[in-house]
Amino acid sequence: MFRLKTRLIVLLLAAALLLAPFWASAQLPDPMGKYDPEITVHFARCYDNTLHDNYFALNPDKSLTDNLWMDLYRDRLGINIEYDWIVKDGDEYEQKLNLCIVTGDIPEFVNVSTLQMRQLAEADLILPLDDIYETYASDFTKQVLTMGGMEPFEAATINGKLYGMPMPTTDKDVDYLWIRTDWLHRLELAVPETVDELIDVALAFAKADFDGNGVADTYGPVFTYTLWDGFGSLKGFFNAYDAYPGIWIEQDGDLVYGSLLPGCRDTLEKLHEMYTLGLVDPEFGVKEARMVAELITTGHAGLVYGAQWNSIWPLQFSKNADPDAQWQAVPIVTGTDHVARVQSSLTTDSWTVARKDTDHPEALMKLYNLYIDTNWGPDNQNEIYYAPLDSESIWKLSPVTPEKPNKNLDAFLLLDEARRTGDISNVQGEALSIYKKLQLFQTDPEQGYSLWGWERIYGPNGAYSIYKQYMDENRILFDRFVAAPTEAMSNYLSTLDEIQNELFTQIILGQVSIDAYDRFVSEFYELGGQQIVDEVNDWYHGKTGS
Numbered sequence: 133m134f135r136l137k138t139r140l141i142v143l144l145l146a147a148a149l150l151l152a153p154f155w156a157s158a159q160l161p162d163p164m165g166k167y168d169p170e171i172t173v174h175f176a177r178c179y180d181n182t183l184h185d186n187y188f189a190l191n192p193d194k195s196l197t198d199n200l201w202m203d204l205y206r207d208r209l210g211i212n213i214e215y216d217w218i219v220k221d222g223d224e225y226e227q228k229l230n231l232c233i234v235t236g237d238i239p240e241f242v243n244v245s246t247l248q249m250r251q252l253a254e255a256d257l258i259l260p261l262d263d264i265y266e267t268y269a270s271d272f273t274k275q276v277l278t279m280g281g282m283e284p285f286e287a288a289t290i291n292g293k294l295y296g297m298p299m300p301t302t303d304k305d306v307d308y309l310w311i312r313t314d315w316l317h318r319l320e321l322a323v324p325e326t327v328d329e330l331i332d333v334a335l336a337f338a339k340a341d342f343d344g345n346g347v348a349d350t351y352g353p354v355f356t357y358t359l360w361d362g363f364g365s366l367k368g369f370f371n372a373y374d375a376y377p378g379i380w381i382e383q384d385g386d387l388v389y390g391s392l393l394p395g396c397r398d399t400l401e402k403l404h405e406m407y408t409l410g411l412v413d414p415e416f417g418v419k420e421a422r423m424v425a426e427l428i429t430t431g432h433a434g435l436v437y438g439a440q441w442n443s444i445w446p447l448q449f450s451k452n453a454d455p456d457a458q459w460q461a462v463p464i465v466t467g468t469d470h471v472a473r474v475q476s477s478l479t480t481d482s483w484t485v486a487r488k489d490t491d492h493p494e495a496l497m498k499l500y501n502l503y504i505d506t507n508w509g510p511d512n513q514n515e516i517y518y519a520p521l522d523s524e525s526i527w528k529l530s531p532v533t534p535e536k537p538n539k540n541l542d543a544f545l546l547l548d549e550a551r552r553t554g555d556i557s558n559v560q561g562e563a564l565s566i567y568k569k570l571q572l573f574q575t576d577p578e579q580g581y582s583l584w585g586w587e588r589i590y591g592p593n594g595a596y597s598i599y600k601q602y603m604d605e606n607r608i609l610f611d612r613f614v615a616a617p618t619e620a621m622s623n624y625l626s627t628l629d630e631i632q633n634e635l636f637t638q639i640i641l642g643q644v645s646i647d648a649y650d651r652f653v654s655e656f657y658e659l660g661g662q663q664i665v666d667e668v669n670d671w672y673h674g675k676t677g678s
Contacts, residue, residue, distance in 0.1 A: 166210040187524065217239075233257075243483070251622060302537060307474055333435070359633055362438055412641075
């Protein structure tokens with residue numbers, strides 16, 4: 133009897149071992165498995181001018197909670213998305229989120245900066261995501277999220293744990309000088325290459341009074357009150373003087389904060405000089421992006437610094453208002469005896485975190501998987517969900533928007549090769565979507581008119597031809613600090629940056645003298661800046677072994 137029981141146990145164990153792989157396979161988490169019954173997850177968000185102008189204006193029956201992305205997440209994943217709160221711009225979002233952090237009442241999932249992520253992690257309000265990422269991220273998602281390097285993950289790692297899922301943006305965040313070339317041609321002027329030439333062009337634009345109202349209200353370059361955003365930026369102008377506000381650069385083996393470089397003082401002096409010449413809008417310190425865009429669309433500005441997407445918003449609306457308007461991206465000018473280098477931050481400036489008590493933290497990873505696969509996977513539907521012919525900015529309807537690094541440059545290079553060879557067989561995915569836009573623009577002026585902005589980015593002389601030039605000539609200067617904020621950064625840097633931005637605006641408008649900048653540099657170190665510099669360099673030397 134004992135032998136019979138023993139033999140039975142052995143047989144059962146053998147059967148269990150044989151079946152174990154099948155049981156394990158059945159229980160492996162599915163990166164895109166559908167919840168049944170459906171679940172509801174909560175986010176918070178803002179929506180910007182481009183989403184309003186390029187999508188909601190054309191689809192008034194749709195909303196942030198009723199659109200094709202919400203339908204896709206529900207139908208494919210069984211995930212319904214609700215928003216705890218929605219605000220209209222980035223500043224409101226930051227203010228609202230910071231208040232939530234102070235009170236501890238954060239949404240279930242929320243997109244944050246590295247500083248906010250550190251605050252939430254230290255307050256024990258969010259979950260480490262290491263296991264969620266390893267278990268639920270699809271192979272393609274892992275490939276895309278690490279394509280630009282591991283820095284975004286390093287920046288989200290606090291005390292050895294990953295607290296935020298990187299939401300990379302495509303390519304590098306660099307400035308171009310966008311200029312109305314139709315005005316240049318009417319005045320028989322060349323594209324400026326130096327700051328002095330830029331001032332001459334701006335003065336000529338103002339004197340010409342192209343809107344014919346006889347009022348001195350043509351400005352340029354035009355800036356927004358936020359100073360450093362992707363439209364109406366001051367970064368490109370500061371870069372002309374080897375100044376790099378907000379990023380860390382290497383000098384003599386140490387990292388130096390770019391807002392404290394001597395070139396910043398030179399830049400501010402030049403900007404104040406331009407203000408006295410009537411070239412700087414005296415109200416720029418209170419004007420948000422939409423208000424600055426209105427100066428452009430109404431013909432009161434012909435120069436602006438910003439990112440490659442500026443041609444789609446707001447320069448397309450300048451073209452719509454005046455069919456003769458022609459804008460082109462050109463390299464930033466220089467204020468020194470050498471070509472200027474453009475600054476670039478980490479390609480990720482937002483991370484998604486999960487509140488500690490969420491029931492389904494893995495839902496976040498499933499949203500990432502489906503977003504990335506739908507837009508760039510082998511069977512992508514990019515033409516529907518990311519870059520359709522009739523609905524720009526549609527991708528922003530998703531609460532998570534991780535992009536494939538370098539996708540825009542890759543698309544431009546494929547298109548450029550096709551233009552040279554006449555062979556479009558390698559133009560696939562998003563590049564094919566863009567190709568169809570350019571073809572429609574070229575062959576059907578009426579229907580393709582709204583696609584002018586795309587040609588200004590991806591055409592043979594578009595913004596990405598300048599980006600390639602930047603790369604070929606080693607003119608992109610990257611932020612060298614790519615870690616989570618140090619303790620001193622968390623305590624002091626946001627306040628110091630607020631002081632800096634207010635002071636820069638005051639100096640430009642002549643409300644305080646340039647000597648105030650010198651005092652700012654001293655006070656920066658006294659108000660916690662020295663601790664920041666020390667901690668940053670401790671990290672840097674530990675990383676480089678120097």
